[in-house]
Amino acid sequence: MSAATNASHAIHAKSAEAKRRRRRPFDWRHNPGFGPFTLLVMLFLYTPLVVLVIFAFNANRLVTIWSGFSFKWFVSVANNGDIRHAAYISVLVGVLATICSTAIAIAAALGFERGGWFRGRGSAIGLVTMPLVVPEIVTAITTLIFFSAIGFHSGVLNLVIAHTVFCIPFAMLPIQARLNTLGAGYEEAARDLYGSEWRIFLRITLPLMSPGIMAGAILAFVTSLDDFLISFMVSSAGSTTLPVYVYGMMRLGVTPEVNAISAVLLVISAALALVAFIISRPSEAATAAAAGTPQTAATL
């Protein structure tokens, strides 16, 4: 019996020693607790979105009591003429604002990244990225006052102008980031190989920057599609955008239709943004977004 105890003792000691020896080697990248914390933050960010999408499929009219899976609210939303019109306005404004802002952004990104240093470059960057830091409510009411002061009331056109303004920096940053990572070396090589400026732009610069342009255009469209406050202040009776219409529905209460249309908007925005990230690499877009403000601040 005593022999057995001794043996078990020995095994015990051995395993303890083994445990000590197997201690995790030092690695500063390993921070206990940070992983679970980040997981909780991710749950915080995504649970509400998942809840919305699930409830959008709830058959019960009493939104938060689950009584089976159903598509009927999506059908009801699709049959709503007002929602269809609002969606049409949103897409129309989004497409037009995307085209205008992306075209302007391509030129601006080329100017900033390939134009070299010039006096006032910092102020110009600050001005162009201004829509990123001015609070939406300020942009919204100043735009409203501006259109009223000049007496310009053209419905959709007002929206297109307002959206183009705040889409420009969102379209520009991925393009600028792309041009920055590419560097000017390729264009220099093309110049050495007898290219004229215009042909270099068409053959080298444009194809190489096209992922940035695609990402910029998508992000501009998503930004336009998502905008509520500015459209809310600027839009008139005939030119209600989808978010503005949905906001009106929300004010009247939580209904399954609101859930359904919100879920649709959510999925569209998320899918488009994902495509933009995949095209442009997320780190580039993120760094660009982060770089935006310090530049703005530096001009003050």
Added chain:
Amino acid sequence: MVSSPSGATAPTAAIVMPSAFPVTAPGTQGDRLIEIAGVEKVFGDPNTGHRALEAINISIMEKEFFTLLGPSGCGKTTLLRMIAGFENPTTGEIRLHGKDVAALPPRERPVNMVFQNYALFPHLTVYQNVAFGLEMLNWKKADITARVDEMLSLVKLSQFRGRKPTQLSGGQQQRVALARALAPRPQVLLLDEPLSALDLKLRKEMQFELKRLQRETGITFVLVTHDQEEALAMSDRLAVMNTGRVQQVGTPEEVYDQPRNRFVADFIGEANLIHGATLGRNADVMVAVRPERIELTMPGFQPRIRGVVEAATFLGSDTLLEIRAGEDRLRARIRGAVRLEPGTNVGLSWPDDAERLLAD
């Protein structure tokens, strides 16, 4: 007159004439091709700005392999980019066949460049990369195909014509860059540290390869490097540069055996710089002697200098002695194994032709 290989009589003419550019006379070795005269470059404000280049005067001959050698920041790359047309001299002229080209943009200069990291267009195939310059010069399609094929077989990359640059190894990318720059038949090929991205073994191979290409094409090569061994091995002539000035121009032998100043003596190979006073001569001069030319003085002979051994390191074929003589420290490479304890007194000698008197 603009000669172009797309012309009716093109094929034969194109071999002699650089494409698309008027040439005063077909060059032969010995003619001056590039003349850099009184070039100065100031970045920023002309009075207070950074002086990158000062009083540069260099002539580069037809069919020559010329190297700009110097430590980083010496201005060699700026000078190369000036020949290419990416930088403009603040003052001075850059003449090609006697004509000042300093104000011409890159696309009007019959000069092509192999860029430091090759700058191969990542969205184009190997074929399209090599064809790029020819397309820009509006060559005919058939001529482009022929020329690109010729170039790809010259650099032995014919089977890779359809690949993208990212699918190639570093050495292959480098050969594409060479083919691309040579395709438009430039009068001068500029190479900006072309071997620095390659590992040692590949670098040795490419040195040989570059010499072969230069011989076969008969084009003037201007190479920029900070590697003195590379410069000595490859160049017909070289210019040693430091702090924006040319220190010496000459053949590798001249620069190695007859350095004009302390910088050159020290930068090219290894040199002992001994104060004139230590040798009992004029205190203003320095005497430069290569370590391999120093010998231990035979007993009974008068040494040039006496010193104390501080360390002796056996290196296989040689022994490296570190010797203190007065306030100078000397390094001597003695053939074979020499057993000398630290603290031993020795006498050192060298032949008359091994020393150079340097004023600065």
Added chain:
Amino acid sequence: MRFRTTGFLLLPAVAVIFIFMAIPMLISLTYSFLTANTYGGVTGPLSVGAYIQLLYDQDFDGSLVFMPDYIWIILRSVYLAVFTTILSLAVGFPVAWYIVCQSANRRKVLLTLVTLPFWINTLIRTYCWILILRDEGLINNFLKWTGLITHPLPLLYNQGAILLGLVYTFLPFMVLPIYATLERLDPRLIEAAYDLYANRVQLFRRVVWPLTKPGVAAGTVLVFAPALGAFLQPDLLGGGKQLLIGSLIEMQFTSSRNWPFGAALATLVTLAVVAALVWQNRRGKSVEAQA
């Protein structure tokens, strides 16, 4: 020649934003010094009435009476914005640090996950919380089902709900700039600190924090500025009972029809944001730049 091309390329962007953003802000500033028109809009003459209205109410006999209501609204907005910023920093910094410590592939995925909510409609993201917090919401239903409560807890329509909504909306703005500076941090600096016997806390205080200040400053402004002017979160989650400056401005252009007062409030918000940017510019300079 090159400069002319550059100017030509920048002209459209600069012109569009100058005309449709900078000029409107100047016009609004002018409007804040005019008098309200009953139909919405403004009339002359110039007056500082809108700014006086912030502090005083006009009595029936025309005398001014001190009225702190608006001051309370402004203070509440500032306090909530500051609290949002602090909470976002406390949550965002560890997340950014964790992401930086991961392998390149996992970094990409995590970064995408943090960035993605930014591109989803704020209106909808805020609405999600109504589903969860309201009396018949997910949490109250769950608690009733477990029998812990019989009457629903008042989770919605209070300051806590607004704060939650603000942190939820603006958290990515804090994580991204901090991540961007951490990513540029040379890992050898961290290894050098550990090599010189620093522990985790000392590493953070003496090396990581000083070097990431620019990112923190950028994140602070990116969270503080929009949180100060927030409209949707107080409106939907505060239920209109907890008035904040954003909703107050909106009201001046919809129900109250007092444009000069709205413009004056917007001017105040803009000044606060400019002050925050100036602060960021002072604090946010990288250590190298200071040296």
